[in-house]
Amino acid sequence: MSMLPKMIISAEHKKMLDEAVHSELYASDLYKHLSNQVQRLGYLGAAKFFLKESKDELKHYQLHADFQNDVGAVAEIPVVEAMREPIKTFSDAIETAYETELELYNNYKEWYSDASDDPVVQQFLLQFLEIQRTSVGEYGDLLSRINLVDQDKAGMLLIDQELGE
Numbered sequence: 252m253s254m255l256p257k258m259i260i261s262a263e264h265k266k267m268l269d270e271a272v273h274s275e276l277y278a279s280d281l282y283k284h285l286s287n288q289v290q291r292l293g294y295l296g297a298a299k300f301f302l303k304e305s306k307d308e309l310k311h312y313q314l315h316a317d318f319q320n321d322v323g324a325v326a327e328i329p330v331v332e333a334m335r336e337p338i339k340t341f342s343d344a345i346e347t348a349y350e351t352e353l354e355l356y357n358n359y360k361e362w363y364s365d366a367s368d369d370p371v372v373q374q375f376l377l378q379f380l381e382i383q384r385t386s387v388g389e390y391g392d393l394l395s396r397i398n399l400v401d402q403d404k405a406g407m408l409l410i411d412q413e414l415g416e
């Protein structure tokens with residue numbers, strides 16, 4: 252006779268965590284898309300930066316996969332929608348990243364509140380509040396920098412160069 256570990260979180264929390272898995276995988280693909288798009292526009296520093304962002308999102312995904320395993324579940328790997336959003340300028344890419352991170356910031360706040368009946372799930376989600384806050388802050392700073400140079404090409408190239416460092 253053999254047994255597998257029991258799932259020790261609720262089905263509702265499991266569903267919510269799978270939604271978060273989808274969000275992290277979506278973000279990873281989005282950053283690949285943004286990297287390809289800005290590379291085509293000639294922003295090679297930003298292309299490199301977005302590729303690193305894509306890898307970071309996979310690390311976030313892995314935190315979820317490992318957590319679900321710890322609590323006797325298996326993270327569901329979803330179909331991720333195709334990236335078709337046209338990126339016409341460097342600032343389009345930064346704005347898209349900012350909006351996506353802000354949405355995820357709000358989602359994680361909601362998911363954290365929804366997990367108030369399970370301290371283990373809540374404690375796990377807590378790290379993502381900090382991850383999202385710093386991410387929104389970082390893209391917010393980039394938006395300010397772009398605003399500061401007012402679409403001036405030399406200024407945009409300087410920001411691009413900084414991103415590639």
Ligand SMILES: [Fe+2]
Nearest residue numbers: 275278308311
């Ligand atoms: Fe993430």
